[in-house]
Amino acid sequence: MRELLVIGMGPGHPDQVTVQAVNALNRVDVFFQFDKGDAKSGLNAAREEILARHVVSDRGTRPGYRVVTIPEPPRDRSVSLDRAGYEGSVGDWHQARAELIGQALAAELGPDEVGGCLVWGDPSVYDSTLRIIDRVLASGVAEFAYSVIPGVTSVQALAAAHRIPLNRVGEPIHITPARQIAGGLPDGLDSAVVMLDRGFTAAEVAEPALSVFWGAYLSTADEVLIRGPLGEVAAEITRTRAELRERHGWIMDTYLLRRDRPDQPGA
């Protein structure tokens, strides 16, 4: 039976993949990836570096791996979408990706071959691959067994770089898309890691006594970190983010936003 391995590749550093992931990479005959265009070339470079560094090129009787690149379908990214519209647009995009990857699996993966998808960070954290695979299997266009190899996320790389715990004692860890904190940190929720921010949404949050721990290109040679009271560093983060995006042509960043506790300032 065909097999598909969905492998977390970590947040960017080529050695931040697990030994389990390295073993999985070395079993793969065909890697499937979407072509995200030039703007995300930094991501594809990290992908290639991981394969170059960790896949043993001479595998005895087995030939080397192949890479099948699938064109990325268009996606409605209108910022004016409401929640239902946003979910509909994401659903359409998942369906289009599922059809393309289903066709590619059917055409390119031989009966006893192993396919692989390298996913940034961890496949369970803000990534659509598992949802798309469920759609492919439901469509019946290709049959395969599949398994998931977890990876380190940019959230953990952020905390490691700042050398901070994500949770305070007894409190939750909350990870959220930026659109959920545009109105501020909800009451009773004292910290949040913000993902998928197309700018630096926290700059618009007026609440005093918030601290921020921000990082871009985490774990890579280009890593940049800024931390401090939100009111003091928000402008610097917004400016730095724009400059970096301009210089590299793309950016991956995330941040922890935390409500200060009177008894533990800065904690």
Added chain:
Amino acid sequence: MRELLVIGMGPGHPDQVTVQAVNALNRVDVFFQFDKGDAKSGLNAAREEILARHVVSDRGTRPGYRVVTIPEPPRDRSVSLDRAGYEGSVGDWHQARAELIGQALAAELGPDEVGGCLVWGDPSVYDSTLRIIDRVLASGVAEFAYSVIPGVTSVQALAAAHRIPLNRVGEPIHITPARQIAGGLPDGLDSAVVMLDRGFTAAEVAEPALSVFWGAYLSTADEVLIRGPLGEVAAEITRTRAELRERHGWIMDTYLLRRDRPDQPGA
């Protein structure tokens, strides 16, 4: 200058450490660990397995590593503690640990040596090591540089084993200590990963239309998974958890609790 590496060791599988962590392990002269007693012997066995498997025993001119075991200070675990009492008890315990590890670092780590702490999962997720190191540095008993190597957590191992994303489209990921969900999932928060549960607190949650994805000894040969509508599987999880704990003498488990959406039942 002395150096201390705080290394995430992943959720239990000896190959679920990153290549970066393996490289760090091989730089360590002295590992520091707390003796948690017999009940947690499964954890120490996994630790030993990681070192045996990934640390190169013959490192040329350098001798092998040493392991310094520190007695675990007592902790007030009364369930009757309110929030302030709980935080106070945790603070006292951190202070006692900080004093012990500060003394051990001062006594056991030579001027140019590298110390290491292997932390279950990831050092930033429900672990006290970073807070304790801050206390040690503040006390001045030992000086050292330190850095953090992130690791895969049991949360990611849970999602990988069940092959599910932790977030639904556009929604947050919420990770919380069990005491926060004893009254049910808060309004507006549709899923939560529950950690640090000394039983299966979700069994007491009366809300219908909740699904649960539970796992114990994740990523190890002893892994057990149960999933389904909470009302249908809660009793099975409670019973299984008690049996496993009795059989192994300890248990590590976690679960995702998710409010079903009418438009996406079971998603």
